[in-house]
Amino acid sequence: MTDQVLAHALDRQRHLVDALKALAACPSVGADPAMAQGMEDARRIIEARLDAMGFKDRQRLTPATRTGQPAIFAQRQDAPGKPTILVYAHYDVQPPDPMDEWQSPAFEPEERDGRIYGRGVSDDKGPMLIALEALAAFVAVEGKLPVNVKLLIEGEEETGSPSLPGILDRHRALLAADAVLSADGARWRPDLLAVNVGSRGNAGFEIRVRTAGPDLHSGRYGGIVANPLHVLSTLVAGLHHPDGRIAAAGFYDGVAEPTAAERDGLDAIPFSDPGFFTPLSAQPHGEAGYSTLERLWMRPTLDVNGMWGGYTGAGSKTVIPHEAFAKLTMRLVPGQDPEAAKQAVIAHLEALLPAHATLEVSGDTGATGAYTLPPDHPLLAAAIAALRHTTGQTPLRVRIGASLPLTEIVDRVLGLDTVMFSFALSDENFHAPNEFFRVSSIAEGLAAWVQILRQIALSQVADFAPYRRA
Numbered sequence: 001m002t003d004q005v006l007a008h009a010l011d012r013q014r015h016l017v018d019a020l021k022a023l024a025a026c027p028s029v030g031a032d033p034a035m036a037q038g039m040e041d042a043r044r045i046i047e048a049r050l051d052a053m054g055f056k057d058r059q060r061l062t063p064a065t066r067t068g069q070p071a072i073f074a075q076r077q078d079a080p081g082k083p084t085i086l087v088y089a090h091y092d093v094q095p096p097d098p099m100d101e102w103q104s105p106a107f108e109p110e111e112r113d114g115r116i117y118g119r120g121v122s123d124d125k126g127p128m129l130i131a132l133e134a135l136a137a138f139v140a141v142e143g144k145l146p147v148n149v150k151l152l153i154e155g156e157e158e159t160g161s162p163s164l165p166g167i168l169d170r171h172r173a174l175l176a177a178d179a180v181l182s183a184d185g186a187r188w189r190p191d192l193l194a195v196n197v198g199s200r201g202n203a204g205f206e207i208r209v210r211t212a213g214p215d216l217h218s219g220r221y222g223g224i225v226a227n228p229l230h231v232l233s234t235l236v237a238g239l240h241h242p243d244g245r246i247a248a249a250g251f252y253d254g255v256a257e258p259t260a261a262e263r264d265g266l267d268a269i270p271f272s273d274p275g276f277f278t279p280l281s282a283q284p285h286g287e288a289g290y291s292t293l294e295r296l297w298m299r300p301t302l303d304v305n306g307m308w309g310g311y312t313g314a315g316s317k318t319v320i321p322h323e324a325f326a327k328l329t330m331r332l333v334p335g336q337d338p339e340a341a342k343q344a345v346i347a348h349l350e351a352l353l354p355a356h357a358t359l360e361v362s363g364d365t366g367a368t369g370a371y372t373l374p375p376d377h378p379l380l381a382a383a384i385a386a387l388r389h390t391t392g393q394t395p396l397r398v399r400i401g402a403s404l405p406l407t408e409i410v411d412r413v414l415g416l417d418t419v420m421f422s423f424a425l426s427d428e429n430f431h432a433p434n435e436f437f438r439v440s441s442i443a444e445g446l447a448a449w450v451q452i453l454r455q456i457a458l459s460q461v462a463d464f465a466p467y468r469r470a
């Protein structure tokens with residue numbers, strides 16, 4: 001039996017392409033104050049569409065400070081007793097630079113070979129419109145949505161969501177929901193049907209090693225004072241054991257070894273080291289005793305992102321510098337307390353520090369824990385069932401090695417879980433020139449969004465209750 005809602009949505013695919021072109025023509029670069037009009041134009045297009053879809057209570061949300069780019073909110077409470085889903089997307093885009101590497105102008109969307117090119121088409125305007133048009137199709141055909149839906153369309157995702165915690169906190173009653181369904185967050189690999197069930201956390205800081213008050217002449221002082229670059233190198237070399245394990249005592253506290261079931265899950269993922277590393281001109285390297293996917297998803301890391309000090313200009317300078325610097329960051333896995341992991345690294349550096357040097361820690365980049373979607377969460381079950389229905393395949397459960405601020409912020413402030421349900425693919429040049437979105441992803445995405453809403457409608461509010469933490 002054909003799904004009338006889906007049939008309606010598919011009939012209007014051309015309209016969606018045109019709407020995407022119109023929205024992507026707005027230069028909504030949140031990072032650039034000169035593009036403020038582009039941000040406003042994008043908001044107005046989205047707001048007009050939400051009004052036409054019969055969404056209520058439309059408003060712009062800001063934190064208590066009333067600063068930053070507002071998020072757009074609207075809702076339809078059509079399904080008493082059914083779950084309320086907070087659907088997330090963002091209307092801001094990355095800056096288009098370098099401009100001269102675009103084959104067609106970044107903000108003049110163009111269709112070529114089954115792809116739409118333009119800044120923001122894949123991240124996140126195309127995936128956002130798929131979600132909105134699937135909702136619109138329910139309203140058009142059935143007169144209502146099968147579940148209660150609140151929309152939160154953010155304007156600061158590409159600048160690190162600085163206002164989002166404040167927006168969620170200030171408007172927690174308005175945003176109250178059973179779970180979050182995100183139209184943002186590209187799929188891991190274009191060749192693999194997958195759902196993301198977790199991400200690593202992160203933390204970082206900067207260190208300064210000092211061995212003297214001023215820089216010193218290497219002839220007058222060489223051999224009688226310490227060199228801070230040498231000291232810094234010793235500290236950095238001491239961060240890991242030769243087998244790749246992080247040397248800081250207590251750093252692995254709380255980290256669980258992969259279980260047999262988790263190892264089986266990883267083995268089921270088609271993945272080869274040569275296929276992954278050859279295009280990077282790199283070799284596999286990391287903690288001994290773990291596979292590449294284990295290292296990437298289940299093991300924490302500690303990296304030096306930059307080191308500097310002394311003379312680096314042209315020619316030579318016979319100087320013994322008096323200070324040296326490094327920036328360090330770590331990726332954290334489930335079970336690790338981010339603050340404790342950071343303190344373990346600092347204590348380790350202090351223990352390695354010789355008496356003739358001092359160490360200063362600054363530039364704390366904050367600390368975010370890893371996120372794991374509960375394996376039996378009803379929204380995850382709905383996502384898997386929807387993809388199975390629309391593709392005939394069972395999606396693989398994958399984690400990502402990077403951090404997803406949205407999932408962490410929603411978890412921390414609202415106590416809710418987030419399922420990423422984007423139809424962007426990871427090769428679509430987001431954040432780079434020639435960003436594109438596949439036209440074929442539109443039909444695929446509409447089918448999946450219609451189906452996931454039907455799946456959620458089969459569940460009850462009570463099914464979500466054990467997973468709400470606020």
Ligand SMILES: [Zn+2]
Pocket residue numbers: 090123124157184185
């Ligand atoms: Zn995005």
